[in-house]
Amino acid sequence: MRTRRRLAVRTAAAVVAGLVALLPAAVPAAADEVRAKEYWLEDYGIAEAWRSTQGEGVTVAVIDSGIDGNHPDLAGAVVGGTDASGAGDPRGQRGIGEVPGHGTLVGTLLAGRGHTDGPEQAGPSARPSGGSTAKATPARDPFGQYGEGPDGIVGVAPKADLLAVSVWIEGQNSGPNPAGVTVDEQVPAAVRWAVDNGADVINMSLGSTSTAWPESWDEAFLYAEQNDVVIVAAAGNRAGGLTQVGAPATIPGVLAVAGLDRSGVASAEASSEGISIAVAAPSENLVGGLPGGFYADWSGTSGAAPLVSGVAALIRSRYPELSAAQVVNRIVGTARDAGRPGFDTLYGYGVLDVAAAVGEDLAVPEENRLGSMAEWIQLYRRGGSAPTPLPTPPDLPAAEVIPPP
Known part of the structure; x- marks a missing residue:
């Protein structure tokens, strides 16, 4: 009987404890x-x-702590969801685990739609503060024509739809999953549910302390590959204790995203290093939505990943005939070289260039430059036998469609 190793997984926010400390103090x-x-x-x-695409017709699954679909900037964006942990809301819309607001931060960066004339709110506070004395400084928003209104956050793909898939990531504050479902079990169930419920792109802003992953994940990621789904994962953060890129960002074919500071240089705190990094995107001085209609400044490759997932949605919307592998190759192939010439372990193939990635007349190879899960399984797990995906396990509820408010 094989001893089962338990994988420690973390959200890829810059410092989990730091993010938890930030949330109560955030004053939108x-x-x-x-x-x-x-x-x-x-x-x-x-x-x-x-000018050419805003993500129309594309569905992105966010496997995270859950998304508050009632946030004003996500009105109508969350069209379905589930909970893979056994401890969350059946629709994936209640924050759970170590950083409950994490999924809403991610979701707003990816597909926030903004809103119009929302009331200014005081941020959640650990103690009574007498209210915020901050004054609004109205400014004309050059992007006000996009999304549903000029206020709040507009995501990279403001017309894409979201699926909220909640998982329980344990930590010092949350403890283990009260439902007893391990991360080894939650992650593959979440991936398979996302594929079966129409995800074109899956965002995973979570990372582990190991470059390897449980064998229980193999078939789920193979299933996504065989069903033409793009998977984007955060590389992890050095400041959070992840000095090297960990799974799922190390899985073949997954688009691993490193972090950049405000000046476009590899983040000294908010990005791990590794040979599996594909591209680098902003991970510092970010702003995102929190449950309850609030906002927070934050940092981490957790924020870089949804920016890239949003780009994948833009490409899939404009070029629906492209395969998932070709979408990945567009993002990787148009990245601007940075760091050492060619590929390196900080920037991967370079810095994200969204306009180039969605541009016209771009020839891309058909095979995923980041590898194939099918080939990896055949080589390393099965000694040359052809991989055969398992049937979908009936362990999660069917999709619950969430009507627009």
Whole structure:
């Protein structure tokens, strides 16, 4: 009988304890101030890409702590969901685990739609503060034409739909999953559910302390590959104790995202290093939505990953005939070289260039440059035998469609 190794998985926020400390102290700015902080929209070619695509018709599954679909910037964006942990909301819309607000931060960066004339709110506070004295500084938003309104956060793919898939990531504050379902079990169940319920892209802003992954994950990631789904994963953060990239970012074919600081240089704190990194995207000075309609400044490759997942959604929307492998190759092939010439372990193939990735007349190879899970399984798990995916286990509820508010 093989001894089963338990994989320690963390959210890829810069420092989990630091993020937890940030959330109670976060005092959201007025919505126009929040939008003004989204420097990546202009600096990385996202606004230019919006002239041709905003993610229409694409569904992205966010495997995370759960998403608050009632956040004003996500109104109508979360169209379904589930809980893979056994401890969360059946629709995946209640935050659970070590950082309950993590999934909402990720979801708003990916597919936030903004809103119009939302009331300014005081942020959640650990103790009564007498209210915020911050003054709104109205500014004309150059991106106000996108999304559902000029206020709040507009994500990279503001017209994409989201699936909220909650998993329990344990930590010092949350403890183990009260339902007893391990991460080894939650992750493959979440991936398979996402595939079966129409995900074109899967975002995984979580990372582990090991480059290896449980064998129980193999068939789920193979299933996603065989069903033409793009998977994007955060590389992890050095400041959070992940000095090297860990699974799932090390899985063949998965698009692993490293982090950049505000100046576009590899983040000294918010990015791990490794040979599996594909591209680098902003991971510092980010802003995202929190459950209850709040906002917070944050950092980490947890934020870099949904920016890239959003780009995958833009590409799949504009070029629906492209395979998942070709979508990955577009993102990787158009990245701007940085660091040492060619591929390196900090930037991967380079810095994300969204306008180029969604541009026209771009020839891309058909085979995923980041590898194949099918080939890996055949070589390393089965001694040359052809991999055969297992049937979908009936361990999660069917999709529950969430009507727009």
